Amino acid sequence: xxxxxxxxxxDLPAVLAPPKDPDEGESRIGLLTRILPSALIDxxxxxxxxxxxxxxxxxxxxxxxxxxxxxxxxxxxxxxGTGVRIYYKYEGVxxxxxxxxxxxxxxxxxxxxxxxxxxxxxxxxxxxxxxVSLAAALFGLRAVVFMTRSSYNSKRxxxxxxxxxxxxxxxxxxxxxxxxxRHYRPDHPGSLGIAISEAVEYVLSGEKRRYxxxxxxxxVLMHQxxxxxxxxxxxxxxxxxxxxxxxxxxxxxxxxxxxxxxKLRGEGFDKTRFVAVEAEAAPKLTxxxxxxxxxxxxxxxxxxxxxxxxxxxxxxxxxxxxxxYHGAAPSLSLLRKLGIVEPLSYPQEEVMKAAVLFARTExxxxxxxxxxxxxxxxxxxxxxxxxxxxxxxxSGHGLLDSDAYEKFL
Amino acid sequence: xxxxxxxxxxDLPAVLAPPKDPDEGESRIGLLTRILPSALIDxxxxxxxxxxxxxxxxxxxxxxxxxxxxxxxxxxxxxxGTGVRIYYKYEGVxxxxxxxxxxxxxxxxxxxxxxxxxxxxxxxxxxxxxxVSLAAALFGLRAVVFMTRSSYNSKRxxxxxxxxxxxxxxxxxxxxxxxxxRHYRPDHPGSLGIAISEAVEYVLSGEKRRYxxxxxxxxVLMHQxxxxxxxxxxxxxxxxxxxxxxxxxxxxxxxxxxxxxxKLRGEGFDKTRFVAVEAEAAPKLTxxxxxxxxxxxxxxxxxxxxxxxxxxxxxxxxxxxxxxYHGAAPSLSLLRKLGIVEPLSYPQEEVMKAAVLFARTExxxxxxxxxxxxxxxxxxxxxxxxxxxxxxxxSGHGLLDSDAYEKFL
Numbered sequence: 001x002x003x004x005x006x007x008x009x010x011d012l013p014a015v016l017a018p019p020k021d022p023d024e025g026e027s028r029i030g031l032l033t034r035i036l037p038s039a040l041i042d043x044x045x046x047x048x049x050x051x052x053x054x055x056x057x058x059x060x061x062x063x064x065x066x067x068x069x070x071x072x073x074x075x076x077x078x079x080x081g082t083g084v085r086i087y088y089k090y091e092g093v094x095x096x097x098x099x100x101x102x103x104x105x106x107x108x109x110x111x112x113x114x115x116x117x118x119x120x121x122x123x124x125x126x127x128x129x130x131x132v133s134l135a136a137a138l139f140g141l142r143a144v145v146f147m148t149r150s151s152y153n154s155k156r157x158x159x160x161x162x163x164x165x166x167x168x169x170x171x172x173x174x175x176x177x178x179x180x181x182r183h184y185r186p187d188h189p190g191s192l193g194i195a196i197s198e199a200v201e202y203v204l205s206g207e208k209r210r211y212x213x214x215x216x217x218x219x220v221l222m223h224q225x226x227x228x229x230x231x232x233x234x235x236x237x238x239x240x241x242x243x244x245x246x247x248x249x250x251x252x253x254x255x256x257x258x259x260x261x262x263k264l265r266g267e268g269f270d271k272t273r274f275v276a277v278e279a280e281a282a283p284k285l286t287x288x289x290x291x292x293x294x295x296x297x298x299x300x301x302x303x304x305x306x307x308x309x310x311x312x313x314x315x316x317x318x319x320x321x322x323x324x325y326h327g328a329a330p331s332l333s334l335l336r337k338l339g340i341v342e343p344l345s346y347p348q349e350e351v352m353k354a355a356v357l358f359a360r361t362e363x364x365x366x367x368x369x370x371x372x373x374x375x376x377x378x379x380x381x382x383x384x385x386x387x388x389x390x391x392x393x394x395s396g397h398g399l400l401d402s403d404a405y406e407k408f409l
Numbered sequence: 410x411x412x413x414x415x416x417x418x419x420d421l422p423a424v425l426a427p428p429k430d431p432d433e434g435e436s437r438i439g440l441l442t443r444i445l446p447s448a449l450i451d452x453x454x455x456x457x458x459x460x461x462x463x464x465x466x467x468x469x470x471x472x473x474x475x476x477x478x479x480x481x482x483x484x485x486x487x488x489x490g491t492g493v494r495i496y497y498k499y500e501g502v503x504x505x506x507x508x509x510x511x512x513x514x515x516x517x518x519x520x521x522x523x524x525x526x527x528x529x530x531x532x533x534x535x536x537x538x539x540x541v542s543l544a545a546a547l548f549g550l551r552a553v554v555f556m557t558r559s560s561y562n563s564k565r566x567x568x569x570x571x572x573x574x575x576x577x578x579x580x581x582x583x584x585x586x587x588x589x590x591r592h593y594r595p596d597h598p599g600s601l602g603i604a605i606s607e608a609v610e611y612v613l614s615g616e617k618r619r620y621x622x623x624x625x626x627x628x629v630l631m632h633q634x635x636x637x638x639x640x641x642x643x644x645x646x647x648x649x650x651x652x653x654x655x656x657x658x659x660x661x662x663x664x665x666x667x668x669x670x671x672k673l674r675g676e677g678f679d680k681t682r683f684v685a686v687e688a689e690a691a692p693k694l695t696x697x698x699x700x701x702x703x704x705x706x707x708x709x710x711x712x713x714x715x716x717x718x719x720x721x722x723x724x725x726x727x728x729x730x731x732x733x734y735h736g737a738a739p740s741l742s743l744l745r746k747l748g749i750v751e752p753l754s755y756p757q758e759e760v761m762k763a764a765v766l767f768a769r770t771e772x773x774x775x776x777x778x779x780x781x782x783x784x785x786x787x788x789x790x791x792x793x794x795x796x797x798x799x800x801x802x803x804s805g806h807g808l809l810d811s812d813a814y815e816k817f818l
Contacts, residue, residue, distance in 0.1 A: 063483060064772050065502075074472060075547065093474075093502050095772040097808065137769045138484065157811040164768050164814050359573050360546045363473050363504040399506065399808045402566040405573050 001062060002233075003053055006225040008257045008331055009218065010049035011264045014338060016218075016330055017305035018045070020292060028302035035203045035211035037110035043219035049261075051222065053106075054113075060105045060138055065093045066226065070234035075361035083386030086377060087239070088394045089231045089255060090364070096161075098367060098396030099251050100131035100214060103223035108135035111210035118142040118209045120202045122172065122195030124151055125321035126158025127396070128214035133167035143167035146174060146198040148190035151321075157400050170198075177201040193297025193311075200300050215248030216295045216304070216329045224254025227393060232258050235391060238268060241380050243275045243392035245372040246285060246343075247322045248295075249329035252276050255393035257331075260340060275380070276336065277372040278345045279323040282315040284308055285336050285343030293327060306333040318348045319368040319404035344376050351375045352408040355398065367396035368404045410471060411642075412462055415634040417666045417740050418627065419458035420673045423747060425627075425739055426714035427454070429701060437711035444612045444620035446519035452628035458670075460631065462515075463522075469514045469547055474502045475635065479643035484770035492795030495786060496648070497803045498640045498664060499773070505570075507776065507805030508660050509540035509623060512632035517544035520619035527551040527618045529611045531581065531604030533560055534730035535567025536805070537623035542576035552576035555583060555607040557599035560730075566809050579607075586610040602706025602720075609709050624657030625704045625713070625738045633663025636802060641667050647677060648800035650789050652684045654781040655694060655752075656731045657704075658738035661685050664802035666740075669749060684789070685745065686781040687754045688732040691724040693717055694745050694752030697736070704736060715742040727757045728777035728813030753785050760784045761817040764807065776805035777813045 009016055021027050033041050043051060053061075073086040091099040111119050119136050122145070123129030129145040136143035145167050152159060152171035162169050170176050172195040173183035179197035183190075203209040213220060242259055244252040256274050263269040278285055288307040295301050297311055308327040309315075315324040328336070335341040348368075355371035357378075358364070366374060373392045380390055398405065418425055430436050442450050452460060462470075482495040500508040520528050528545050531554070532538030538554040545552035554576050561568060561580035571578050579585050581604040582592035588606035592599075612618040622629060651668055653661040671677040687694055697716040704710050706720055717736040718724075724733040737745070744750040757777075764780035766787075767773070775783060782801045789799055807814065 063480075065478070069474070071472075095774065095806075134772055138772060156815060157808075160811040160815040160818065161768075161774055161808070163818050164765055164774055166769050356573055359570075360575050363543055363547060365504070365570055365573055397504075399566075399570070402569040406565060406569040409569065409572050 001058060001067065002226050002229040003058060004050040005053060005222045006229060006258045006261055007046055007049055007051055007222050008261055009047050011261045012331065012334060013264060014334060016334055019302035019304050022299065022303055028300065032302060035200055037107060037114050037116070037210050039110040039113065040107065040219045043222060044217060054109060057106050057109045060109070061226065064095055064101060067230040068093050070231055073362055076358060079357065079361045080378070080381050082381045084381040084384055085389045086381065087235060087391045089227055090394045091227060092364065092394060092397035096130045096134055097400060098127050098131070099224060099227060099254060100127050101134065102226055102254065103220045103250065104131035104135035104212065105138065106223045107212040108139040108141055111212065112139050112141060114210060116141065116208045116210045118144060119212050120144040120199045120209060121212045121214065122146045122192055122199045124148050124192050126151060126155050126162065127322055129162050129167070129169070130158050132212050133162040133165035136167065137165045144202060145169045146172040146195040148172055148192060148195055150189035172198050174198060191297055196296045197298050197300050215250045215325070216327065218329065218331060220250045221253035221257065221329055221331065224250045225257050227254040228256060228258035231255060231391065237389055239272055239389045239391035240384055241273045241275055241390045243277060243373045243376050243380070243390065245323060245369050245395065246276045246278045246328060246332070247325045247369065248327070249332040251393060251395040253329065253332055260335065274341045275376055276332065276341050276343045277376040278343060279318055279320050279372060280345045280347045281318045282309065282324050282326065283345045284326060284328050286345045288327070290333060290337055295327060304330050306330050307336060319352065319401065320372065322369040323372065346372055346375045352404070354378055364394065365398040365405070366394055367398045368401055370395045410467060410476060411635050411638040412467060413459040414462060414631045415638060415667045415670055416455055416458055416460055416631050417670055418456050420670045421740065421743060422673060423743060425743055428711035428713050431708065431712055437709065441711060444609055446516060446523050446525070446619050448519040448522065449516065449628045452631060453626060463518060466515050466518045469518070470635065473504055473510060476639040477502050479640055482771055485767060488766065488770045489787065489790050491790045493790040493793055494798045495790065496644060496800045498636055499803045500636060501773065501803060501806035505539045505543055506809060507536050507540070508633060508636060508663060509536050510543065511635055511663065512629045512659065513540035513544035513621065514547070515632045516621040517548040517550055520621065521548050521550060523619060525550065525617045525619040527553060528621050529553040529608045529618060530621045530623065531555045531601055531608045533557050533601050535560060535564050535571065536731055538571050538576070538578070539567050541621050542571040542574035545576065546574045553611060554578045555581040555604040557581055557601060557604055559598035581607050583607060600706055605705045606707050606709050624659045625736065627738065627740060629659045630662035630666065630738055630740065633659045634666050636663040637665060637667035640664060640800065644800060646798055648681055648798045649793055650682045650684055650799045652686060652782045652785050652789070652799065652801035654732060654778050654804065655685045655687045655737060655741070656734045656778065657736065658741040660802060660804040662738065662741055669744065683750045684785055685741065685750050685752045686785040687752060688727055688729050688781060689754045689756040690727045691718065691733050691735065692754045693735060693737050695754045699742060699746055702736060713739050715739050716745060728761065728810065729781065731778040732781065755781055755784045761813070763787055773803065774807040774814070775803055776807045777810055779804045
């Protein structure tokens with residue numbers, strides 16, 4: 001069991017641009033310090049390479065199924081017949097079905113350590129909301145989730161499981177907050193931006209509440225490095241390519257940063273390429289601009305320097321809701337800028353085809369998000385010489401995404 | 410990795426009544442020999458204690474995630490505060506989310522060994538259909554599934570995943586078979602009996618086809634003993650009670666038979682009680698009669714001696730569709746008759762309450778079927794003295810049963 005997280009800030013070959021406030025309005029950085037668990041603020045700005053995982057969090061990791069398995073994709077290899085060996089780390093064994101739980105457990109622990117009794121967050125399709133709901137339950141906290149109303153009405157499964165875990169879930173815009181009431185009408189589809197504003201306001205308007213963010217912030221990426229730290233121990237050989245999909249970057253960072261760190265320090269993985277796969281519907285790394293922008297659509301949070309399509313960019317609706325995000329985390333954006341990470345993007349149809357091939361050869365129905373990585377692996381397996389090795393992160397299963405498969409088939 | 414299945418026939422303290430033909434009509438036993446993979450007929454009547462698991466099946470077990478974990482229910486123990494230690498074996502890590510895959514893989518292998526290119530079966534809620542679809546895909550066989558029309562229309566998720574795995578799924582009654590056409594109307598809800606008749610007819614009407622049954626037959630129970638054989642190795646202490654739910658008996662047998670066998674042979678588990686938990690909606694072990702009856706509603710298969718509510722018994726619709734079965738497998742029925750297995754039954758409302766408590770304390774949302782075992786564990790934990798030990802089988806997760814949770818909450 002891994003006992004510390006890896007902080008890539010210690011090894012980056014260039015200075016990571018810090019979050020900053022916009023020229024106008026109140027300080028967003030000041031706001032962050034009032035709504036986040038305090039330890040997370042320290043982690044966000046830490047330059048320490050290794051951060052100890054508190055014993056209670058390690059214990060929670062163990063109870064939910066860590067370390068997760070590293071598997072050889074023998075069936076897929078046979079189907080491809082390219083003589084390339086393929087390994088994947090599988091985060092879908094976690095009870096919520098995705099990697100999101102790794103940081104939710106850490107954040108819930110730090111909220112409790114601050115004396116909080118309640119945590120709040122926003123969610124779209126519900127992966128993050130489900131992770132927070134379970135983490136809160138396991139640490140004895142109440143959870144309040146603002147879920148975009150269109151998802152609240154159409155994604156009943158994850159909504160139901162958030163409630164099964166004991167969370168209170170409001171469709172956003174809701175009538176519970178000022179921010180919600182400003183937009184409220186029964187048929188408003190909602191947006192992640194409004195939902196974030198509601199969660200933040202909810203936290204500020206009561207005692208002993210903390211806000212838990214699901215991606216983009218550096219501490220979120222760092223918590224996810226348990227994935228890659230385990231993978232480094234489990235991989236029988238160093239891959240020629242390490243692949244993961246990118247929404248905000250936490251799944252990609254979680255899997256690859258420990259390897260990238262070793263490469264940067266000259267300790268291994270020197271021949272490994274790092275491939276970040278995004279949805280063609282939200283191609284920030286392949287087509288975005290590198291600049292300061294808000295990580296949320298309404299500008300509640302501090303600006304960060306990143307590849308972005310603009311914080312008001314609205315991606316077309318695709319199955320991989322978790323990849324419909326306009327920007328990439330600061331450290332990931334910097335690594336892409338420096339050429340250490342290579343971006344790729346794929347259209348949905350090709351991705352779902354790869355997902356079905358994977359299900360039939362490996363047995364696991366992949367989440368549409370994770371299937372982006374699989375799509376890239378198929379390409380790489382054809383292009384790389386025989387005997388090459390590919391490793392990728394299967395960040396979640398698709399058992400709660402049957403609508404995506406039904407539409408595709 | 411376990412390399413042989415356990416056949417309890419070798420250790421039963423009384424003779425197991427064999428399947429028999431009804432007084433009228435064609436031989437059902439003769440029919441079985443024409444539709445099943447041939448090795449399975451041998452296994453059904455074998456008196457050997459140990460049956461080697463073919464290397465290809467062991468390999469498939471490994472690839473889908475065996476051995477599955479044995480976990481300590483620390484969160485549930487704390488919530489109960491009764492000083493009882495609780496362990497559970499978790500089959501939900503298998504990609505289809507339940508134990509059904511253990512026998513589906515074995516049966517698909519034996520079908521292929523017979524030279525079959527196609528397998529057919531029936532399914533209600535879809536757990537068995539999903540397991541057969543994946544097993545067929547992994548062994549390079551085509552799968553045809555007859556799914557009761559009411560489930561076909563309402564259980565879209567498992568239907569979609571069967572297709573994702575490549576299966577052809579017909580709503581039953583279908584227009585594909587004579588048996589289906591006899592009952593066909595677009596609004597006929599279908600029944601498992603009709604669906605079985607369709608699958609059997611489909612197999613008989615073509616070349617290189619085999620029929621795969623999901624429960625009740627003794628070889629099905631035997632394949633599931635991988636669960637208990639692993640558990641015996643993994644359990645750090647012998648339990649005072651071993652608990653599992655009962656539909657037809659394969660999940661219960663899979664978990665407990667290796668322990669019951671050791672008890673019968675005087676090799677251990679001498680203080681262990683074996684508790685079989687059924688739905689109050691289908692209480693064959695608690696209220697049924699011990700006699701010869703058909704295992705299927707229309708009498709296609711041979712009669713078996715079992716506790717039964719009558720093969721025409723129609724249980725009320727409950728969330729735990731997998732437990733809505735009128736009989737219990739012959740060996741399980743005999744063990745109950747002999748007092749070696751104790752039956753218990755619970756109503757749905759109490760079971761779902763236990764399921765929610767388990768989700769909030771352990772993180773895993775249990776299948777409504779498996780939650781019956783959890784409900785019994787709560788009772789036992791209160792009744793047994795402090796320091797007692799309980800082990801149960803969590804046969805599957807409930808991520809494809811959100812409708813059950815939505816209705817309950």
